[in-house]
Amino acid sequence: MESDDRKLFVLDTNVLLHEPLAIYSFQEHDVIIPMTVLEELDNIKDRQKDVSREARVAIRTLEDVFREATPEQIAEGVWLGQRGGEHSTGRLAIFADHNLPEGEAVFTNKENDNRIINAALYLQKSHPERQVVLVTKDINMRLKAKGTGLKHVEDYRTDQLIDDIRLLAKGFQRLEGDFWERVGEVDTTSSGRDVYHWVAEEKVPDTHINQYLLDEQEQFAGRVQGRDNGRLQIKDIGRERLMGRHAWGVHPKNIYQAMALDALLDPTLDLVILTGPAGCGKTLLAMAAALELVIERGIYERIIVTRNTPEIAESIGFLPGTEEEKMMPWLAAVTDTLEVLHKHDVSKEGSLQYIMEKANIQFKSVNFMRGRSLQNTFVLLDECQNLTPSQLKTIITRCGEGTKLVCSGNLAQIDSTYLTPVTSGLTYIVERFKNFEGSANIYLNGVIRSRLASFAEENL
Missing domain, CATH: 3.40.50.300 (P-loop containing nucleotide triphosphate hydrolases)
Incomplete structure (x- = not known):
């Protein structure tokens, strides 16, 4: 691939097993698939394991990209474009990592992880003007790659929605003080046995649909049913009624x-x-x-x-x-x-x-x-x-x-x-x-x- 300011992402096998369409997740940057990764996918696709399906989907995805490409184009990089709902403006190439020039391999054994790291190190040396990034979900492999001199090593985080598990939504919110003192006057409607209150959204911020609301006085219990024009619709369940479920x-x-x-x-x-x-x-x-x-x-x-x-x-x-x-x-x-x-x-x-x-x-x-x-x-x-x-x-x-x-x-x-x-x-x-x-x-x-x-x- 010619020199430019786009990054080169080298993908490990486990990234494609985690997300078979991962090649489309790097926007305008270029993606490299080492030959060792293709061999590992081939070995996994026929196994009786859950990941065998992901391996087959990844292989079919790669085949779709390279269907009309010549060997020279595959080595140079093929434009990814769009597939289904996924889109990328970068290119995808396969790198023959088995036969690096003599003296270029840091690891001399044939272990697959080491071959992939060797490929990333070689690309880093061959393209000093570009940022080469090895992407793997294997923590130990990331440590090995950094230890051998690879400057940029990352986990695959495209589908990671939060950075800290403590930020994960719990499905309920505890409100300080008394609920009724907090919200003041509300519009109330009923439907059969159910009672609903319309509350200004700023009175109960950071809520989501079907989130339960509890107050410190252990009196009120409700569930957010919907929102409209800056107001929340809250179903009044009542703590005793809630505890009476069976x-x-x-x-x-x-x-x-x-x-x-x-x-x-x-x-x-x-x-x-x-x-x-x-x-x-x-x-x-x-x-x-x-x-x-x-x-x-x-x-x-x-x-x-x-x-x-x-x-x-x-x-x-x-x-x-x-x-x-x-x-x-x-x-x-x-x-x-x-x-x-x-x-x-x-x-x-x-x-x-x-x-x-x-x-x-x-x-x-x-x-x-x-x-x-x-x-x-x-x-x-x-x-x-x-x-x-x-x-x-x-x-x-x-x-x-x-x-x-x-x-x-x-x-x-x-x-x-x-x-x-x-x-x-x-x-x-x-x-x-x-x-x-x-x-x-x-x-x-x-x-x-x-x-x-x-x-x-x-x-x-």
Whole structure:
């Protein structure tokens, strides 16, 4: 590529696995794909792993760009242009990093990360007038690259919506003092049993749709329903009424569980996101609400429970039985919850069998959710902190009419090699959906599993 003031971004394989369309995210700058990255994508695309789909999408994306290009044009760089909703004015090139000139390689072994770092260092030396940036989600690789003299090394942060996990929306806001003294006179309307107040937006700043509002006096509890001409429409729920929510015999133990249960039982909300530490009741509340809405109220026809685990795609095929039976080891948290909900029944096993059939509870692998269209279904996606934004998008877009999706997870328990709390798909959807009228997000503060679990969460 000729010299100019545009940057040269060298992409690592994990960037394309995290976001297959990442090549379009660098605006007017040029993108380099080392040959080693193509080889790694080729090795991954046929594996029985969640990332195999991302590898195939990345390969097809590259093929679309280079479809009509000659070998010389591929080496020099092909203009990216626009693909779907993605757009870039830079160019994309493939760099043959296997045969660098003699003496140019800092690392002499054939390890893939080292080859990619060698390529970035060579480009930095060959184009001193341009800023060469290695982009990788591998922390150790970033350290190695900096240690060998690469001046610019970055994480891929294009889909990162916040810089600090402490800034993540919690789904509720505590207001100082007394709510009524704060807002003064309001316009009030009613619709059936529900009461709504219209409040000037400046009286309750920094709110988003379906955010819960609580005051310090522990008297008022409401939920933002909408905004119009500088005013907020707030549904007056009342703290006692909120704490009185219950589902399938489960009553909230604190205000956070009460808000979560209110959102879970509201059929007008298509998406409910539950975050919080281990033991705060995410799975218990979701399953109780699912049984209530399917069996007691008949709003949904079935319950589908699914989750992501890094090893599930490789291991599930070797286990005996049906898909549901294969999934049971990874969904033990859900089956444990069902047992807790029916532990006082005369015949617990009989009750569980009856409930499984009555509610049409199905346990599915995330891999088999793709391509489906789910209608009139309550879907629980557990442990989704390990999903990337693109993986979550794939699952959310499966939800059809009359389907409610509950995403739950703990950002302190991420198992993925390349995800952090700020880049997790769970964080991404919390921020993206916070102003969507059909969704609510609740952070369940406090561990109620046991005093041992509570002490461990606070002190370990």
